[in-house]
Amino acid sequence: MIRRVPEGAPIVNAAQMRAAEEALFATGMSQDTLMERAGAAVAEQVSRLAGGRPVLVLAGPGNNGGDGYVVARLLAARSVPVSVARFGQPKAGAAARMAAQWDGPVCDLIAAQPHPVVVDALLGIGIPRPFDDGIAAKLSAIMAAAALRIAIDLPSGRHADTGDGSGRADVTIALGALKPAHVLGEGGAACGHILLADIAVPVPTDVLTIAAPVLPKWRYDVNKFSRGMIAVVSGAMPGAGWLAGRAALAAGAGYVQLVGTAPAEGAPHALVRRTITRATDLEAVLDDDRIGAVVIGPGLGRDEDAHTLLDIALASPHDLVIDGDALTLLGRSVAERIGADRRRVCLTPHAGEFARMFDSAGDKLTATRAAAQASGATIVHKGPDTVIAYPDGRLIVSTGTNPGLSTAGSGDLLAGIIGARMAAGDGGSDPVAAGVWLHARAANHMDAVFAVDALPDRITQEVNACPTR
Ligand SMILES: NC(=O)C1=CN([C@@H]2O[C@H](COP(=O)(O)OP(=O)(O)OC[C@H]3O[C@@H](n4cnc5c(N)ncnc54)[C@H](OP(=O)(O)O)[C@@H]3O)[C@@H](O)[C@H]2O)[C@@H](O)CC1
Ligand SMILES: Nc1ncnc2c1ncn2[C@@H]1O[C@H](COP(=O)(O)OP(=O)(O)O)[C@@H](O)[C@H]1O
Ligand SMILES: [K+]
Known part of the structure; x- marks a missing residue:
């Protein structure tokens, strides 16, 4: 319901x-x-x-x-x-x-x-x-x-x-x-x-329910890079990276690169494939200061290449959205691996991934707040009651969403949306909460059962309906 x-x-x-x-x-x-x-x-x-x-x-x-x-x-x-x-x-x-x-x-x-x-x-x-x-x-x-x-x-x-x-x-x-x-x-x-x-x-008012976002207004000279350029790292299951990239485009990114040794093919052709020969080639791709955010984790796998790709993403200076397998690879060492530097890091664990990274003592609000404070990252602790925790102790809760989201691939979409909103620049409301809201709102306009591939078009409608400033 x-x-x-x-x-x-x-x-x-x-x-x-x-x-x-x-x-x-x-x-x-x-x-x-x-x-x-x-x-x-x-x-x-x-x-x-x-x-x-x-x-x-x-x-x-x-x-x-x-x-x-x-x-x-x-x-x-x-x-x-x-x-x-x-x-x-x-x-x-x-x-x-x-x-x-x-x-x-x-x-x-x-x-x-x-x-x-x-x-x-x-x-x-x-x-x-x-x-x-x-x-x-x-x-x-x-x-x-x-x-x-x-x-x-x-x-x-x-x-x-x-x-x-x-x-x-x-x-x-x-x-x-x-x-x-x-x-x-x-x-x-x-x-x-x-x-x-x-x-x-x-x-x-340090703990609030989620609210409709205000998105940053485009300048008259907006271009594909200033709208948000993101790199989605594709791994062992390229379909998941494709979903994240597709959702990033749908959520308003100006330029989405799908990078991997075998990124998924097919439409949309606006999704730019960057096929690399070896995992280590990611370093050269990420050596680009136009990149606003890197999304890594959806379908990454846990093999040697996955470790290499994650190491390179962590060593890059870019804002990061870390999801799926990348969270499992980080495990308990998440705080020391992501470091305490100036870039923004957003972790998007579901309950299982959260438990592999953090001590889950206390209720979901308490545990997620403690995890954000310990890691210095913004944490989106997913589920029917998604809790967003910021390192300064604030919490935002998104609940009451279409349970039809509980299908493989919907989390991949969320990672892409958050990446797009993080890369879109400042001026609007918090991009992580904006991403969670757009994902939930789009799902609420779908029937109970829907294909995740169909959600991105609805996400675009929600973006277009948001006020800007
Ligand atoms: N906070 C605010 O700003 C405002 C609050 N307001 C209102 O006050 C409410 C809180 O009121 P409250 O503290 O009196 O508690 P409430 O839950 O009504 O009763 C507890 C009593 O029930 C009893 N009891 C429990 N289980 C029982 C059982 N199985 N069988 C029998 N008895 C049982 C329990 O007994 P005890 O366990 O203590 O023996 C105790 O006596 C709040 O929810 C809101 O509606 C508004 O008026 C204005 C603004
Ligand atoms: N019962 C539910 N009601 C509402 N949203 C849900 C429910 N179960 C899962 N979700 C949402 O669906 C998404 C699932 O993400 P995730 O578990 O990472 O899946 P995957 O990795 O397969 O894409 C999350 O955004 C989560 O909040
Ligand atoms: K009551």
Whole structure:
């Protein structure tokens, strides 16, 4: 499923969210005001999505439940048919005050009747404990009978920081910021479409969801080199290099050289083949200061030639995109091999390649950030939840993309796109994130099953639709 995820939205963990909330309370804002604000933002969305169908609000014992009582009150004020199923007594404070203001129909969760629209306000960012068997069975019956399940902040039962647990929703309305659970792994998928309710709580912005890029504007005297000249190193499986080169052209590069002892033949003829006799001849090809980026790894193989080609690419002064087999060849020595010089290096590992290079302790955000800081490279840690980590600690997450990308060769395209955007020069937004966005966006416009060879034409359409500056 392609999930709707807000662009450029902050992602914070539960502790950061609580700290942000406390900082706001310290300025004099009351908990009730914030809860009313959250409830109003959610009620607005629920009323739109419910389209007049009866709504059942499941209200838990904590502040998530408090939000639920506000939502029920505001829906009733809009004449939406709504009732509340209560789970546990609301805790003292804002949650109890909001519960006391609900004067509509209410029953215990265990006695609730099925409704077409269910608002899940049982548990939020508090640490969830498993429900006891009776409640769990009742909950799954209520959820199974609903046509639309909307979770407030999180599907109840999911841990905010890890996504572990068992709740599910069709739509999740995140309050104030997304949490790791909304974007990572199985938990992310379980949240369905994500909406962000802006409740005006200032939060850290060093971790964001991916956003549409701005591409650098061409000067009047733009030429094929200034648009971005890239060299794609072709190896044992020349088709993979071809895909990277083809995607680089599609993503706007002005000049793409496919270099190898046997680069793939065939269209497009704009892909310039540079056939070299020996792997060591790559050195002469890369001795060209018009080259803006070198892409190495797709289909490189792991033989002696592959080692030679990688050594030469690493010794060149060019910006690098390192993918596939080249990542495996680097392995644990990646940091010392790529060095800490001025050029930009982007590594694009999938989970297996990442584990061969880095210690994967912690969740994907933590592990990828640590890897970027240790290596000095920008890392695109691919998968259904692609995490881009920069050496300065910032993270960007791309998720909710067409799972049809899970086909051999789609990563080769991504390496080529990133190479093209890196070579296109400065002036736009970050080229690595731009590349990841273009790849995902193009895939989102394809059917579930598509041939990767067909994606480049769509990538060009996405490039042409991007604003420039
Ligand atoms: N941060 C913000 O800016 C804003 C936050 N807001 C809202 O606050 C929410 C966080 O509220 P919260 O801290 O009260 O946590 P929440 O998850 O509602 O409840 C935890 C309670 O559930 C209980 N419990 C757990 N599992 C259980 C089980 N199986 N069976 C029974 N009980 C169980 C648990 O009990 P305990 O484990 O502690 O015994 C605890 O009492 C947040 O998600 C958002 O919706 C907005 O109002 C405004 C802006
Ligand atoms: N389930 C999925 N949903 C969305 N995107 C996916 C999924 N699985 C893989 N991808 C994306 O598809 C691409 C696969 O790259 P990779 O594993 O390197 O494949 P290959 O090397 O065969 O080209 C990556 O961009 C990855 O993020
Ligand atoms: K919830």
